[in-house]
Amino acid sequence: MSAPGGQIVVDDLTKVFGGNVRAVDQLSFSVEPGSITGFLGPNGAGKTTTLRMVLGLVRPTSGRATIGGVPYRQLPNPTQTVGAALESASFHPARTARNHLRIMCTVADLPMQRADEMLDLVGLHDAARRKVRGFSMGMRQRLSLAAALLGEPQVVVLDEPANGLDPDGIRWLRGLLRHLAEQGRTVLVSSHQLNEVEEVADRVVILNHGRLVRAGSIAELSAGTDSVLVRSPNLQALHTALTGQPVTVEPVDPTAVRVRGMSAAQLGNLAFTAGVELHELSLQRFDLEELFFSLTSGQ
Amino acid sequence: MIPVVRAEFLKLRTTQVWLWMLALAVIAGSLIVVGGLASDSVHTPRDVPDVFANANGTLLTAFVLGVLGITTEFRHQTITTTLLQTPSRWAVVAAKLFTYALVGLLYAAACAAVQLAIAVPWLSAKRIDFTLSDPDVGRAVFGPLLLFALFALIGIGVGALIRNQIVALVSGLVFILVINNIIPAIPVVKNSYAYTPAGAVTEILFPAHESTPGDVHLIGSGGGVLVLLAWALIPALIGAGYSMNRDIT
Ligand SMILES: Nc1ncnc2c1ncn2[C@@H]1O[C@H](COP(=O)(O)OP(=O)(O)OP(=O)(O)O)[C@@H](O)[C@H]1O
Ligand SMILES: [Mg+2]
Numbered sequence: 431m432s433a434p435g436g437q438i439v440v441d442d443l444t445k446v447f448g449g450n451v452r453a454v455d456q457l458s459f460s461v462e463p464g465s466i467t468g469f470l471g472p473n474g475a476g477k478t479t480t481l482r483m484v485l486g487l488v489r490p491t492s493g494r495a496t497i498g499g500v501p502y503r504q505l506p507n508p509t510q511t512v513g514a515a516l517e518s519a520s521f522h523p524a525r526t527a528r529n530h531l532r533i534m535c536t537v538a539d540l541p542m543q544r545a546d547e548m549l550d551l552v553g554l555h556d557a558a559r560r561k562v563r564g565f566s567m568g569m570r571q572r573l574s575l576a577a578a579l580l581g582e583p584q585v586v587v588l589d590e591p592a593n594g595l596d597p598d599g600i601r602w603l604r605g606l607l608r609h610l611a612e613q614g615r616t617v618l619v620s621s622h623q624l625n626e627v628e629e630v631a632d633r634v635v636i637l638n639h640g641r642l643v644r645a646g647s648i649a650e651l652s653a654g655t656d657s658v659l660v661r662s663p664n665l666q667a668l669h670t671a672l673t674g675q676p677v678t679v680e681p682v683d684p685t686a687v688r689v690r691g692m693s694a695a696q697l698g699n700l701a702f703t704a705g706v707e708l709h710e711l712s713l714q715r716f717d718l719e720e721l722f723f724s725l726t727s728g729q
Numbered sequence: 730m731i732p733v734v735r736a737e738f739l740k741l742r743t744t745q746v747w748l749w750m751l752a753l754a755v756i757a758g759s760l761i762v763v764g765g766l767a768s769d770s771v772h773t774p775r776d777v778p779d780v781f782a783n784a785n786g787t788l789l790t791a792f793v794l795g796v797l798g799i800t801t802e803f804r805h806q807t808i809t810t811t812l813l814q815t816p817s818r819w820a821v822v823a824a825k826l827f828t829y830a831l832v833g834l835l836y837a838a839a840c841a842a843v844q845l846a847i848a849v850p851w852l853s854a855k856r857i858d859f860t861l862s863d864p865d866v867g868r869a870v871f872g873p874l875l876l877f878a879l880f881a882l883i884g885i886g887v888g889a890l891i892r893n894q895i896v897a898l899v900s901g902l903v904f905i906l907v908i909n910n911i912i913p914a915i916p917v918v919k920n921s922y923a924y925t926p927a928g929a930v931t932e933i934l935f936p937a938h939e940s941t942p943g944d945v946h947l948i949g950s951g952g953g954v955l956v957l958l959a960w961a962l963i964p965a966l967i968g969a970g971y972s973m974n975r976d977i978t
Binding site: 447478479482485486487488489502503504505508509512514516520521522523524525526529530532533534536537538539577 | 976
């Protein structure tokens with residue numbers, strides 16, 4: 431399963447729409463097999479455009495994207511190699527869910543019962559023979575997921591798959607993604623749900639205005655970012671006690687500061703020794719949301 | 730390539746447009762034949778071919794079906810799935826050309842069967858000799874088989890080139906129904922009529938010397954087939970090589 435070939439490489443990719451909209455700007459990153467990579471960025475950052483270029487649907491202005499070293503359009507069996515579910519999934523409204531998948535099975539030379547298996551997997555068994563016209567957003571989302579997984583692809587590319595899913599659906603999706611990654615598949619998921627991503631992704635790629643602002647594993651991004659929130663009625667005395675210590679202190683509000691470079695235990699001990707009264711002493715864990723906003727706001 | 734063609738048939742079968750278009754072609758064609766037979770103009774075997782040939786307007790159903798066969802994919806964005814599964818735009822357009830030519834042929838066969846079922850007993854009641862082995866009758870009854878296939882191909886070609894459903898349908902129909910028919914009346918361009926779809930239909934269905942509008946020069950039925958093939962393949966080639974490669978967003 432984890433044969434080489436599951437790697438997605440985006441190499442210096444640029445897309446300019448209509449001569450002036452720079453949707454993606456000299457973007458480079460890679461996505462590795464056996465892990466889930468979250469693809470993040472605010473609205474209009476260029477996530478969908480990037481994924482469409484990876485999938486050969488949008489022609490890059492310059493640069494290239496490959497899957498297992500090959501541009502998408504040259505893949506010999508695309509359905510069995512890459513499964514993709516794009517934003518605003520698109521089905522013929524008068525066609526049933528089952529027929530949509532059966533057409534896909536026909537093109538890819540897959541046995542027809544794959545269609546029914548996939549509908550069961552995504553929980554659409556009862557809606558299989560209904561026209562897509564009457565589907566809710568979450569049902570459409572599930573159907574595009576079924577379509578993406580139809581050929582048991584090595585690479586799975588999902589554009590905002592959690593949109594429209596209910597809490598149960600989101601939890602189920604999270605488990606599914608984990609399962610796919612454990613099987614050695616490459617999973618690239620764009621999302622707005624930062625907490626979801628933080629919970630499930632191994633790596634993140636953060637995009638803003640078409641440019642890469644940060645890429646790395648959650649562990650790398652969170653290294654050294656833990657901090658301690660200290661609240662005291664006498665911040666002046668606390669500042670005095672911290673003078674000369676290897677820490678950075680940033681104000682949070684008139685009665686609290688955020689301290690980096692010292693554990694909560696060390697800080698508590700220091701305050702106790704100096705006789706400073708404390709009203710709060712809490713560890714602040716890495717927060718993807720905060721990192722995201724610090725990287726993407728005000729630019 | 731065979732799976733892609735089979736999938737095209739499945740796409741067609743899993744929605745209902747094909748049925749509506751078929752019903753339209755069969756019913757409209759039959760009504761025209763009935764109208765011809767009921768009128769006072771059919772007295773001798775020489776009058777028989779035009780009874781069938783006059784139903785040629787039903788060709789437009791094949792054209793419309795072809796246009797819908799490709800533009801519906803853009804309208805509902807199923808083209809994304811299609812191109813993800815078959816990244817070669819050439820393969821997609823070729824599969825559609827093949828599929829819709831065959832469907833056009835089947836449409837024409839259905840129309841011909843119903844029209845014959847009406848006309849044969851009617852003509853014998855009128856004591857007018859009728860034989861399919863007469864070349865003029867044969868061409869009027871079986872010519873549409875070829876023409877329906879060719880017009881379906883033109884529909885695919887125009888759809889691949891234009892992509893937008895409304896624009897493709899409206900411009901195609903306005904050209905065939907309006908512009909094409911006034912060409913013989915315009916002195917400077919009237920001899921280009923032989924190279925237009927309506928001109929080609931005239932060449933194939935009506936013996937060239939009789940009912941040529943505006944006395945324009947025609948090039949025979951073989952030439953007519955080539956003309957229609959060109960009208961199908963040139964847009965199909967530009968469509969597959971250029972339009973279908975434009976961004977799908
Ligand atoms: N076909 C198009 N023509 C012109 N501009 C486009 C086109 N498609 C996208 N854009 C522009 O490219 C930029 C990136 O859009 P894109 O859809 O890739 O963003 P995104 O990161 O997916 O956003 P969202 O989170 O809202 O889905 C936007 O400014 C958008 O307006
Ligand atoms: Mg998007």
